[in-house]
Amino acid sequence: MKSLIFVSSNDHKYNEFRDGFKTHNISIIHMKREYPEIQGRNHNEVIINSIGGLISVIEPPFFVEDSGIEVQYLENFPSIYSSYVFKTIGLKGILNLLKDVENRSATFKSIVGYVDENYTIKIFEGKTEGEITLSPRGTGGFGYDPIFVPKDSTHTYAEMTIEQKNRISHRAKSIKQFLSYLTGTE
Numbered sequence: 001m002k003s004l005i006f007v008s009s010n011d012h013k014y015n016e017f018r019d020g021f022k023t024h025n026i027s028i029i030h031m032k033r034e035y036p037e038i039q040g041r042n043h044n045e046v047i048i049n050s051i052g053g054l055i056s057v058i059e060p061p062f063f064v065e066d067s068g069i070e071v072q073y074l075e076n077f078p079s080i081y082s083s084y085v086f087k088t089i090g091l092k093g094i095l096n097l098l099k100d101v102e103n104r105s106a107t108f109k110s111i112v113g114y115v116d117e118n119y120t121i122k123i124f125e126g127k128t129e130g131e132i133t134l135s136p137r138g139t140g141g142f143g144y145d146p147i148f149v150p151k152d153s154t155h156t157y158a159e160m161t162i163e164q165k166n167r168i169s170h171r172a173k174s175i176k177q178f179l180s181y182l183t184g185t186e
């Protein structure tokens, strides 16, 4: 079985990557650690910078992930500020910003940065469109999961099992791209 190192402080992300890769017989090793994330202009800048910092302390191959939610009515905010916004105004703050707003469209993005043994960096992106609920629903998952309902679903991410979320989520789609790259280069 092949194994891949995932550098992250987030157990939930690790669980989703582990589940997403298991069908391909790839095991994910969780290198659990925090690392500095710059406030870049976009996810790619954040990812490239994170990899640049980690390369001096961790020998490739490994991968990292940066994600965020974009709310259409808020001009795609919070996007790269999703983590800060979650820690500060939180779900309640986002719901307040959308009080009485009809357009609740939002897009979740997952950007994976993989650096291979030759120090080549590859970026994979997944996105899932959906809507922000009127109030939080569900107890599973993490972060914005209780207020995000993906398109064609009636459940929030937090009302789904990992397996269900992994059929439609932004992360499932970046995993799919990553997997097709890995299987194509074998």
Ligand code: IMP
Residues within 6 Å of the ligand: 010, 065, 066, 067, 068, 069, 082, 083, 084, 086, 087, 141, 142, 143, 144, 145, 157, 171
């Ligand atoms: P980061 O990628 O760790 O910087 O995450 C950005 C923010 O988005 C954090 O507040 C996460 O909790 C949140 N987030 C990332 N992925 C997901 C997800 O799949 N569901 C819900 N929230 C998420």
